[in-house]
Amino acid sequence: MSEQTQQDENKIIAERRAKLNALREQGNAYPNTFRRDALAADLHKDFDALTKEELAEQAPVRVKVAGRMMMRRIMGKASFATLQDMTGRIQIYVQRDDLPEGFYNQQFKKWDLGDIVGVEGYLFKTNTGELSIHVEKIELITKAIRPLPDKFHGLQDQEVRYRQRYLDLIVNQESRETFILRSKIVQHVREFLIRKGFLEVETPMMQVIPGGASAKPFVTHHNALDMELYLRIAPELYLKRLLVGGFEKVFEINRNFRNEGLSTRHNPEFTMVEFYEAYTDYKTLMDYTEELLKELAELAVGDTKVPYQGQVFDFGKPFDRLTMKESILKYNPEVKPEELETLEAARALADRLGVHWEESYGLGKVMTEIFEETVEERLMDPTFITEYPAEVSPLARRNDENPFVTDRFELFIGGRELANGFSELNDAEDQAERFKAQVAAKDAGDDEAMHYDADYITALEHGMPPAAGEGIGIDRLVMLFTDAPSIRDVLLFPHMRRAD
RNA sequence: GGGUCGUUAGCUCAGCUGGUAGAGCAGUUGGCUUUUAACCAAUUGGUCGCGCGUUCGAAUCGCGCACGACCCA
Numbered sequence: 001m002s003e004q005t006q007q008d009e010n011k012i013i014a015e016r017r018a019k020l021n022a023l024r025e026q027g028n029a030y031p032n033t034f035r036r037d038a039l040a041a042d043l044h045k046d047f048d049a050l051t052k053e054e055l056a057e058q059a060p061v062r063v064k065v066a067g068r069m070m071m072r073r074i075m076g077k078a079s080f081a082t083l084q085d086m087t088g089r090i091q092i093y094v095q096r097d098d099l100p101e102g103f104y105n106q107q108f109k110k111w112d113l114g115d116i117v118g119v120e121g122y123l124f125k126t127n128t129g130e131l132s133i134h135v136e137k138i139e140l141i142t143k144a145i146r147p148l149p150d151k152f153h154g155l156q157d158q159e160v161r162y163r164q165r166y167l168d169l170i171v172n173q174e175s176r177e178t179f180i181l182r183s184k185i186v187q188h189v190r191e192f193l194i195r196k197g198f199l200e201v202e203t204p205m206m207q208v209i210p211g212g213a214s215a216k217p218f219v220t221h222h223n224a225l226d227m228e229l230y231l232r233i234a235p236e237l238y239l240k241r242l243l244v245g246g247f248e249k250v251f252e253i254n255r256n257f258r259n260e261g262l263s264t265r266h267n268p269e270f271t272m273v274e275f276y277e278a279y280t281d282y283k284t285l286m287d288y289t290e291e292l293l294k295e296l297a298e299l300a301v302g303d304t305k306v307p308y309q310g311q312v313f314d315f316g317k318p319f320d321r322l323t324m325k326e327s328i329l330k331y332n333p334e335v336k337p338e339e340l341e342t343l344e345a346a347r348a349l350a351d352r353l354g355v356h357w358e359e360s361y362g363l364g365k366v367m368t369e370i371f372e373e374t375v376e377e378r379l380m381d382p383t384f385i386t387e388y389p390a391e392v393s394p395l396a397r398r399n400d401e402n403p404f405v406t407d408r409f410e411l412f413i414g415g416r417e418l419a420n421g422f423s424e425l426n427d428a429e430d431q432a433e434r435f436k437a438q439v440a441a442k443d444a445g446d447d448e449a450m451h452y453d454a455d456y457i458t459a460l461e462h463g464m465p466p467a468a469g470e471g472i473g474i475d476r477l478v479m480l481f482t483d484a485p486s487i488r489d490v491l492l493f494p495h496m497r498r499a500d
Numbered sequence: 501g502g503g504u505c506g507u508u509a510g511c512u513c514a515g516c517u518g519g520u521a522g523a524g525c526a527g528u529u530g531g532c533u534u535u536u537a538a539c540c541a542a543u544u545g546g547u548c549g550c551g552c553g554u555u556c557g558a559a560u561c562g563c564g565c566a567c568g569a570c571c572c573a
Binding site for chain 1: 535566
């Protein structure tokens with residue numbers, strides 16, 4: 001701790017530090033010798049149902065519990081306190097005369113809220129029926145020098161909740177629940193894919209050529225090799241190399257990094273699951289996705305009606321499936337199909353709808369812009385949009401009947417893109433052409449266009465089985481199922497500006 | 501990038517048209533052996549985000565900056 005910080009310390013911290021110094025003089029101030037044998041939630045699960053009398057009549061249930069002291073009610077020669085461990089809270093009852101002479105007044109009563117204590121005792125129920133531990137031994141395990149936020153109102157300041165997430169987790173139960181549910185969702189996604197026979201793999205986070213998506217990368221430097229490396233914007237091209245290598249069903253759950261702005265829906269690092277399966281197509285993936293999301297709704301909400309920020313999304317019915325063109329016509333009833341058939345007509349339509357386009361855009365890109373501006377945010381219940389133009393899908397397989405579009409879909413819920421999948425382009429020569437078009441776009445000023453990845457082309461030239469692949473944004477998924485308005489609410493440590 | 505709102509004690513918040521700051525919790529001291537946001541009594545604690553300006557006087561008004569929240573692009 002710096003001198004400056006010490007100077008800034010207020011009286012509360014100074015008092016607690018004095019207590020800590022007294023503890024140091026008495027011996028080990030930070031012992032790691034207490035071993036618990038019970039967790040709060042397990043005790044409630046096993047004993048809440050018993051009456052006070054039933055619990056008193058049976059043989060005493062002796063337990064050792066550790067946790068942070070969140071509340072305390074001192075009533076002269078006896079006290080109640082509330083301990084919190086990772087599973088929840090349990091009340092303890094401490095009597096002066098159960099403890100060694102002087103301990104209650106000289107030690108216990110001088111401890112503070114926020115201190116971590118270990119207790120040993122037996123279970124009982126209070127007159128109001130609350131399961132509690134009648135303490136026979138109690139020890140201070142860790143002294144907290146700084147005070148907790150308000151015991152009743154919790155921590156309200158959003159900035160502090162994000163910057164000092166540990167405080168948020170200590171005092172705000174909803175926050176703990178959000179991150180526990182996030183863990184369960186990730187676990188379920190993993191188990192779903194393993195159940196389907198997929199192999200979990202890890203591919204490079206640092207890449208020589210950032211590929212697999214259209215986004216600006218973070219750049220770093222490898223000293224020993226004296227070369228630039230990019231944090232990955234997607235794992236896609238590596239996972240497809242594994243298809244070439246004969247791993248025919250693979251997935252990865254990990255972070256991607258995109259050097260873009262922050263918003264309630266964007267964090268520079270975010271978590272995706274990507275999975276690839278050989279000898280199948282995008283329609284299979286849509287079926288998987290629908291199956292997975294229905295399971296997740298059941299897991300997270302326990303219902304097919306998922307509430308989100310005052311709206312309700314229906315996961316019970318079969319998910320809608322519309323082509324991009326169909327969706328534009330559906331949500332813009334005055335638009336005629338012919339207006340989406342030539343570049344000139346589409347440009348005129350975009351002008352009419354107030355959608356921006358540039359000279360370099362082809363029909364596919366203009367159409368996609370119209371879709372994004374007029375349809376996307378209105379897709380509330382889960383909806384698959386298919387037939388994305390090849391122009392905006394440089395890694396996707398062209399449709400056999402209509403090469404203008406690809407065998408691709410995106411899933412939208414609540415107006416937000418949740419997933420993106422397609423049958424994979426495994427024609428090395430077509431892929432090389434598409435990369436060249438991307439490079440041309442990059443040269444023309446599109447700094448999100450892809451690089452030419454010759455090593456990937458070489459891999460495709462060895463033969464990649466026909467396959468389909470998909471990415472699902474885990475953070476947005478968790479936002480949806482935890483009713484979180486901001487991506488920061490589902491990231492333990494969201495990116496923030498420097499506080500100083 | 502633009503707009504709106506916010507920043508006051510460790511925490512949660514008041515503070516009116518400008519007159520040098522309040523409550524509850526936490527802390528401290530005392531009381532209380534089934535409380536539960538325990539209670540009762542007393543009490544400590546503040547560079548009012550930072551800077552500049554207006555004014556006899558600024559937490560309050562104006563401008564700028566920082567950080568955050570929300571909306572828009």
